Amino acid sequence: MAPAAPLPLHALSAPDLYRLAAQLRAAIRPEPAEAALRELLRREPQDPQVRFALAYLLLARGAFAEAWPLYEARSDVSANKIRRPAFSFPEWRGESVGSILLFPEQGLGDQVFFARYAALLRDRGVQVTMIAPAPLARLFETLGVEVIAGAEGLAVPRRDAWAMVGSLPRWLGQPGPAAYLPSQPVGPKGVTGLGIAARGNPDYVKDAQRSLPPDLAAELMALPGAVSLHPEDTGAPDLQATAELISGLERVITVDTAVAHLAGAMGKPVFVVLSHDPDWRWGWSGETTAWYPSARLFRQSTPGDWRPVLDAVQGALGG
Numbered sequence: 001m002a003p004a005a006p007l008p009l010h011a012l013s014a015p016d017l018y019r020l021a022a023q024l025r026a027a028i029r030p031e032p033a034e035a036a037l038r039e040l041l042r043r044e045p046q047d048p049q050v051r052f053a054l055a056y057l058l059l060a061r062g063a064f065a066e067a068w069p070l071y072e073a074r075s076d077v078s079a080n081k082i083r084r085p086a087f088s089f090p091e092w093r094g095e096s097v098g099s100i101l102l103f104p105e106q107g108l109g110d111q112v113f114f115a116r117y118a119a120l121l122r123d124r125g126v127q128v129t130m131i132a133p134a135p136l137a138r139l140f141e142t143l144g145v146e147v148i149a150g151a152e153g154l155a156v157p158r159r160d161a162w163a164m165v166g167s168l169p170r171w172l173g174q175p176g177p178a179a180y181l182p183s184q185p186v187g188p189k190g191v192t193g194l195g196i197a198a199r200g201n202p203d204y205v206k207d208a209q210r211s212l213p214p215d216l217a218a219e220l221m222a223l224p225g226a227v228s229l230h231p232e233d234t235g236a237p238d239l240q241a242t243a244e245l246i247s248g249l250e251r252v253i254t255v256d257t258a259v260a261h262l263a264g265a266m267g268k269p270v271f272v273v274l275s276h277d278p279d280w281r282w283g284w285s286g287e288t289t290a291w292y293p294s295a296r297l298f299r300q301s302t303p304g305d306w307r308p309v310l311d312a313v314q315g316a317l318g319g
Helices: 014-026 030-043 048-060 064-076 108-123 134-141 165-172 214-221 239-247 258-265 307-317
Strands: 099-103 127-132 146-149 161-164 194-197 226-228 251-255 270-274 295-299
Touching: 014 030, 014 048, 030 048, 048 064, 064 165, 099 165, 108 127, 108 134, 108 165, 108 258, 127 134, 134 146, 134 239, 161 165, 194 214, 194 258, 214 226, 214 307, 239 258, 251 258, 258 270, 258 295, 270 307, 295 307
Parallel strands: 099 127, 099 161, 127 146, 194 226, 194 251, 251 270, 270 295
Antiparallel strands: none
């Protein structure tokens, strides 16, 4: 007997459609996952989880014009833990302003990623004030903008408007400046060495998926000229100190963590090793990304199998 044909999407219940979309997304089948989410969006156009999930897929394939308005739902999805502030002055909607306050969100790497738009606003003559967590405060000062080291309860200055950093590309376009953080070699001999970041923040829900197992991390550290970029090894108190270390290196090899964004934002040659299910910024395929032209991407083809990825990296290094 032939297997039963799958039910058409319109015949599935909303919970079944959402489960199907999640399963297809996990299997890296973005096109049918997108079709399922579009059917859900047709039924529930204001559902934040559906809007955010669809935005993620659209961003990964570069459909930015449609994606960014949907991405605004991210703060309404509780699992994202994104807090929207309540200031007495208006939220920015892309209009001409003389000054703007930028509010942080998501992880350190995300904030480095979105900082390109602070640089873009600066270049357009806008007075930019950024609230930044302590690990990023000195780094963002190199953008030539005002930085307020963020903490709960801090007093913020009034500006013409405010914006979440993740909302900036909706109004400013993409990808923005390619290398927007300074990179100056340390010492008269120029750049030497290979910076390694083999793991991310263990508190991140998908860290086990993106970080290398200890034996493969050790393999990278055994490469000629390799030095760790993890702050517990370098003693770096913040990302500006890490940036100064990266400036003196020839290349960086990193998993998808803040170091990947930092090196890319500095225009430093960087190899980014990616799990089979990467963040939307890296897309679904290919070795390059318009977000960071100095980056080369190395992807898992089989979930959890890093061996071919490490072999490809070593081959690209000529070893």
